Amino acid sequence: MSVVDVQIGKRLVAAREAVGLTQRDLEQYSGISQSTIHRIETGNRAVSILELSALADSCGVLIADLQGTNTLAEQVLCAGRTNDAGSQALVDYMIYAFGLAQRLDELGVAEAA
Known part of the structure; x- marks a missing residue:
């Protein structure tokens, strides 16, 4: 697992919590299972760009925010x-x-x- 995956997971947790969503809520909005969200957030699973897009949109942030590349x-x-x-x-x-x-x-x- 790369450090980037762990950082994306941490940013996803922060974005999700900033809008008051649980992992179950995020599952409903993104269409990605709660168990997959958990694994992404804990850095135990890489995330595809399509998943990242769905998660970012569901949290009201940009993909670049989750990637840590937003300038x-x-x-x-x-x-x-x-x-x-x-x-x-x-x-x-x-x-x-x-x-x-x-x-x-x-x-x-x-x-x-």
Whole structure:
């Protein structure tokens, strides 16, 4: 087993818990069995890109988030005037919006006119 698989599993746990899902909930949303999810999360099973896509979509994150390769946070520049929670919320929303646009591009969904 590679370190990458273990890290993907840890990121999946964090993403799943961040949205309040159990492994059983994730099974329902992703179509991947709870036992398989458990093995992925514990680093005892490699995950295919199709499974990773289903799991990421079910947790509301990007595949790159689970792979640890998302650089959107580094690309987002925010001219916030304060350091309060609202500024961080704006940054988080922008990362989400850009990530969603990137995901739609990956899926070949055309832009609206």
